[in-house]
């Protein structure tokens with residue numbers, strides 16, 4: 614299992630851990646303040662024991678769910694119980710969880726941990742309540758932005774023109790060195806992906 618990666622600069626000092634779970638390439642992220650160990654778990658698809666172990670002595674403030682699709686919260690209730698912490702999801706996706714969340718997230722909500730602040734960015738399109746999170750030079754993009762394109766919109770919750778607008782104005786406007794940590798698979802950066810936007814618009818996916 615990957616270890617803690619320390620991220621500093623621009624007024625942040627936190628640690629990040631990446632946990633691969635399940636069989637669909639889902640990735641769970643844990644952030645925590647370097648000193649106080651206060652932090653958040655981002656997504657909770659599968660393998661709650663593995664996530665709980667990776668959490669270690671982190672004082673989890675909440676489990677943040679990027680969007681309502683089942684593979685991002687299938688075992689959320691088990692993890693909530695194990696850690697004894699609340700769950701939060703974007704307002705418009707709250708009905709997609711198996712049990713109601715303790716908190717709902719709104720655009721630009723600030724989620725403090727130690728001296729750092731994780732910011733929620735409402736990015737509708739893959740689902741109506743899809744939410745990304747950013748702190749320092751790290752972006753947690755759920756299923757909204759991947760290396761090579763935007764998230765799938767060919768399903769009942771998706772809308773291509775909505776996701777393109779979210780990605781163009783809310784995510785690709787972040788600094789080029791921002792690391793994109795997607796809900797499935799490997800990371801990329803804003804600078805790497807930004808030049809492809811016209812191509813994504815043209816192909817409509």
Ligand SMILES: [Zn+2]
Nearest residue numbers: 680682739756
């Ligand atoms: Zn999804």
